Structures are given as structure tokens and as C-alpha cells.
Amino acid sequence: MAEYNELIFEISRPGRIGSSLPESDVEKVDLHDKLPAHLIRDLPAELPEVSELQLIRHYTALSNKNHGIDNGFYPLGSCTMKYNPKINEDVARFEGFSRIHPYQPIETVQGALTLLYELQEDLAKVTGMDAVTLQPSAGAQGEWTGLMMVKAYFAQKGEKRTKVLVPDSAHGTNPASATVAGFKTVTIPSNEDGLVDLTELRKHVDHDTAALMLTNPNTLGLFEKDIVDIAKVIHEAGGLLYYDGANANAILGKTTPGKMGFDIVHLNLHKTFTTPHGGGGPGAGPVGVKEKLIPYLPVPRIEKENDRYVLNSHHPLSIGRVKGYYGNFGILVRAYTYIRTMGPIGLRQVSESAVLHANYLRKKLEPYFESPYSQFCKHEFVLSGSRQKKLGVRTLDMAKRLLDFGYHPPTIYFPLNVEECMMIEPTETESKETMDAFAEAMIQIAKEVEENPELVLEAPHTTIIGRLDEVQAARQPVLRYSKEK
């Protein structure tokens, strides 16, 4: 079959339609009798005109140009690309969940509120926190929500602290969230073991420190073993400790951020709790807090009043609303379904397998790539392409070569403190055979770099399209289709 390369606008023909609407069963209205002419549209929006089959063929062809977890291995570090269970998709589509309105009388949505309340409870247990809000839509929004609570907490105490500390290995959202919440970011360098340098940390912590944001295990996949001391340093200065839950897949049932000394936690349900990434979203980023921060949680809060569940906005110290309605409910349904599928023992096994898999895969690859840290990793690990770089092949090239083997490459060039970084997260849902095959591909690429570097430099060879000109895209932006061209 010839390769399909059309935009939906290019297959559009006047007069075609892909849907059927009911005939009006009420009186006609002439818009001109209702509205002044300047508020009536004279040129229709140029939406495509296609038949239903054309539409389906178009999007099926597009889907065939896309790689998801169901297509193959997707070891994108820090994104936890684990299997997205099908039953979760079915359940979220039950009409009793998908066709309910957020403003219905609460008596008519008790099932939904029960689910949300129980999910709050479960996530509080998983994180070791005292209360949870499900409102934030994604991890970054959770971070900002948490930091707004930090701000409100200090304001209530009559303090104005301006600094948020983040390690140099932190996700880009950490400093960006701090800025949007009105804090100044101070970056703490890691030590040679890839961990927070306690001496450096002490240098930067003072009475202006509002919080330290930390991912544990960190983005190098390493457990911050000094976490108890780190917490002590922050708390002694009166600051708060924020847990970025991006890497929570390593700790389920093994420890909790609460036990580590964290005061605030966000989780990425689209990472740890199997809700699909959807090509970029929607996700969900619930935030848990310790007792002293409960008054600042966003409203409305989902609470239990005798035998029924209610939405309560009467919390005067709350930071307010952070998102429309009550969160990404459909995503929360999927996470709830997953937690009920796994139970406590299953969740612990998730983390144990995830950590075993990462260490196994790293061990297999270590002879062929620089492995900057020697201790056991948790659910992910980093390798450096520095050895290959000396031979003129960069990590980007090796990532592109992996495409020829049918794999989604690892996260590359992050964290920033590792040269030519590859961050690999196999997850617990991949089989040993899959990891073995991936390791073989990586080893072959390492050999190609030595023996036939052109093969890697010119990759990918088998994809439907070659490397794309990103400079052109940014310099002469074409961000929409235009008919004239």
C-alpha cells in the first residue's frame, strides 16, 4: 500500500460529512433576529469535510505512524512507561462515570465521591501522608499546588521565605513550578555519588529556605540514603520537604515519603499507577500532605459526613481552587481500578520487580557503556555515552539507531549533570526476554559505533521518515495548515 501522507484538510471535499445530527424538533431560529450582524460569523471555520470511512482511515493511518507501549518496549526514564491495563479503560468508560456532570446534586454522585474518597485514603497510605487532594491535573500542577501550600503555611506563621532548593538533577518542572509559585530557585550540586551533597546543602539552607524539592530515588535512579539527615537539616531551619513523586514506582510498599520525613508529596498517576500517557496527557498529580498542612489544601475537599460523601469548600486557610471541578476524574477512576487490582502485596511486588529489572538491565549493559555510579540503582539508571562520543557518535545518534530495532529510546540528555546521558527505565511489566533483546540491541549498537559508525550516525534507516530539521521548524514556524500554500 502506498504510504499515506495527507493532512485531513487535504482529503477534505465540499459537501462530505462524517456524522449525522438530529433534525430540529423545535421552531427554527434566524440568528440575525437574535444577534447584531457584527457578532455573527460570516466565514465558516474551515473544518475538514470527510466521510466517516475517510476519517477512520485517516486516523488509523496516523496511529500506524505512532509507537506506544502496546507496540513495543518504551524504556523512557522517569516517565514509567509501564503497561496500561485494558480493564481500566473499560471502567472509566462506564456511563455511570463518564456521563455524570460535576454539578449534579451530591446525592446523585455518591458512587463517584466514594471512589474519590477511597482513592484519597489509599494514596495517603502509599505516601505516608495524612490527607490528599486529587485536584491537580499533572505532576507539574501538583508541584505548584504543593508550593502554594508552602507559601500559605509560612504566611500564616507570619514568615515570608523566598527560597526553594532543588538539586541539579531535578526535573525542569521543579524550578519552573517554584518560579510560578513566586519563589527563587537555588540549585544544589550533587556529589560524586550522584546524591545530594549534605555539606553543600547545609551551606544553602537558612531561615529564608521555604522548601527543598527532592525526588527519591532521584533522577539518576539512586536512593538518597542520607534522606533522614537531609530532612533534619531542612526541618531544623524551619523549612519544609517536598517529594516529587515522579519516581515513586521504586518505593511502593517498601518505604513512604512520610517515613523519609517529607511534608508534601505529589504522585504522577500516569507513571506509577498505570493511567495511560495519552500521547502527552491527560495525567493526574494528586498531592498529599502531613497534618500541619491540611488547612491549606485546595478546595473543595471530598469529605465523609456520617454515611455520605460531600464536597466541602469551607476551609478558610485553603490556597483556593487549582483546577476546574475535582480533578481529572476519568484518570482517577483508572488509578483506583489499578490499585484494587494489585492490592498491598501486588504493589510491593511492582516496586521490587521494577528495581530488579533496572539493576539486571544495567548489569548487562555496563561492560559496553560508561556507568557513572556503582551502587545498586532503584527503578531506573543512567548510562553515559561519553565513551562513544570519543569515537564521534553521540547519544542522540544511538537513540536514533535504537528506532531501527523497534524500540522507543531512553530519555536522553537528562539529567543535566551526566554527560551524554541515557536514562533507562524498563519497568516491572516488561519480561526478561524483552530486556534481554533490548540489551542485545544496545550491545550491537555499541559495537557498530566502533566498527561502522556511519550506520549509527545516519540512523534511523527503517522509520517512515528520517531525522527532521528542528532548526527550520523553530526558525520558520509553520504551526497550522493553510489552504493557500
Added chain:
Amino acid sequence: MTSTYRYLPDTKQDQKEMLALLMISSVDELFEDVPKEIRLEGELNIPDALSEALLVKKMHQLSSQNKQANQYPIFLGAGTYDHYIPSVVNHVISRSEFYTAYTPYQPEISQGELQAIFEFQTMVCELTGMDVANSSMYDGPTSLAEAASLAVMSTRRSKVVVSRSVHPESRAILNTVSGGLDYTVEEAVLDGDITDLKKLQEQMDQDTAAVIVQYPNFFGSIEDLTKIKKISEEKGALFIVSANPLALALLEAPGKLGADIVTGDMQPLGIPMSFGGPHCGYFAVKKKMMRKVPGRIVGQTTDEQGKRGFVLTLQAREQHIRRDKASSNICSNQALNALASAVCMASLGKEGIRQMAQLNIEKADYMAKCLQKKGFNVKNKAPFFNEFIVELPLPIKKINAKLLERSMIGGFDLGNDYRLEKQMLIAVTEQRTKEEIDQFVTVLEAMING
């Protein structure tokens, strides 16, 4: 640790071989760097695992405790609407090549997603009359707050003026967001169901970064954007419009009426109500603000052979590059719902979307007239789209309880957010039949007279 869980593939043999390679005897050794005092003793205190069959039963029980729009005709809108979703939408977004992928960081194996989003951006530009749209935001309210923050940062002014006819939740979120970036939010008062333009003009000053209105507004009324643009322009403020994309099928595009930023939620086009989320914010600007837009944008380019392809572009704006200098922290967005709305828009097409919007206008118009005929007072002075306010002689809560007895879900009680006691905001979409509307009016009449 054996594969008794269907998502965990390791056999005992697998585990043995992996441990052997690592030269350890148990998985616990991999957790030895977790200090003893913080390890969890015993299991997490959450309910035990359920088989798929039992789980489905439990989830059916939970979902059936909710009264859903398929069984209870719903007259609630207020930002979330019960519209028909063409069957094709769910089929397309159920293609797991789409929903099990992440952000298209590797364009060579993500052309499907990238092209679909490029098409989505085009459709948003068409409806809004703007030059550039991003790939989506969390939802309408958060998208609006991002627009306000962008206006503050790009004008270097410290105040935004938002009409009280903007959704109460949008204003609430704007208040939270403004607290982080330290700007002032002033509300513009109403003249009945629309923004009081005279007062708005008085409120404007040299420190006003933006004027924010909703189109149609929270009460369904259609604000005169031309007049508001003029007021905004006089003080050099940006003009931000939050618009219902379905209404834009028939209403003049905000871009044509001078809007600098248009935001809103795609929920009316292909996204289920789903108890308020996930929906899908959109964000569109004129070309001059292209490099300040938050979130991800897809652009067209070529590969080495000159073949057309799509990539994430203008990334210098984003958090993973700019870190603490970024103007927004958004990372994950609502891509799958953007896809859903693109499929819905393609399915409706150029004519279908106009027909759908027309049906909404006619149904709402019919219901308003029926109510007026029965002597009820429809409060909107301005023309309205698919929503309007009706004043009733009894508390709205009481009326809604009665409607519920008759298996209908009544409108939004304006007593809470606007202190408009005994006033109900009613939404009538194309989903409501004449029969359902008549029944609603009959119940109301019987209740008032009896």
C-alpha cells in the same frame, strides 16, 4: 515474588537468573540503601487485590450509584455540557498506538500523534480566528489563568480585570494563580447578565495588563466583544477571551473582534463530562505572541530528503529548557483529549458543527419561550447561546429535588456564587428533545401551581 499478578511477568526462574547475574540472593539486597528506620514494616494498609471479574462487579456497583445523563435528561451546563459524541471518537482514541504513547519526543516514531495535534492546532485557529494554537492545556479555567499570567508578564503591568460573568471557578483559579506570581485580580461588575461596560471603562488604568471576558458568558449571554476590545485598547491592555468552541461555529471569531489571547475548553466537542475531567484546555494567540505561548506546540518541517514531517517546536519557551526562567511550568497536557476533539470536529465538519450549534440555539430558545409563556421570567437581556437564566418562585434546590423525582437533572443554582436566589441557569443542548423540554416545563408548572 512470582507472577501471580497478570501485569507482572517474572517467573521464579526469571527472578533466579536476574539475581544470579547481580550476584545477590534476594531482592531485599537491592533495597539495603534504604535506611532501616524508614522501611515499611508489614504491608500497606489498603484493600486486598481483586480478580478482574470481581473488580468489574464492584466498579459496576459504584458507577450505578451515580445518576447519569443517559437515564436522567440533564439541564445542567455551567461550563460542562452533555453533547453527542460521534462513535468514531472513542474508536480513534482507543487505538493504543495513540493512548499508550507519551509526549512525541522521538518524531520519527510519533508522526501520527504529531500530525493529529498539528491538525488540532489548525482547527482551533480556524474556530477562534487566531494565528497560533498550542497542543492543549489542562482545562479551560487553568488555560485562562495562564493567559492572564502571560499578559502580566508580557506587558509588565500588575493588574488584570476579569468580568464577573466569567465562570466562578475560572475566577477562583485565577485568584490562586495570581497569588503565586503576585499580581492583582479585579472583578468588573455586571449590568444584569453582561459586563457593565461603563464601569469597566472607569476601572481601566495604565497598570491594567488585560481585560478578561467569556464568550458566551457564564449566563449564556453573548457579550459585545467589539465594544470591550475598544475599552481594552484605550489603555493598552491585552484582550483575553474565554470562548466555548461550539458557539464559535456561528459566532464571529474572537480573533476577528480583536482578541489577543483566546482560551477555553474543548469539552463540548467530543469529550465526555466525566464528572468534570479530564477535559481539554486550548490556548490561541496572534502571531506576535507566538514565542510566549505556554505548553507544547507542533510545527511542520522536513526531513533530510525534503519529506514533510512534524516536530515539537519553539521549545526554548518550555520548562525543560528554561527551568526557573520559564513563564509556565506545564509539562503533561491533555493530548488524548485534544485528539478526541479533533476527531469530533473532523466528524462534524464545516457544516455539521454549524448545524450542531444551530440546534443548541434553537432548543434553548424554544425552552426559554415555553417558560416565558408559562409566566416565568427569563432574565437574560442580551442574546444567549444554549444557556439562560430563569427566575422561579421557589428555591432552586427544592425544584431540582422535584425534577430528580421525575428522573430529570435540573439547572445550576445561581444562589451560591452570585447570590441570585431563586434563579436557575439552564443549559439545553442538541441532546435534549422537545419532549424532554416540555416535560421539564410541565413539572415546573405543576410544582408552582400545586
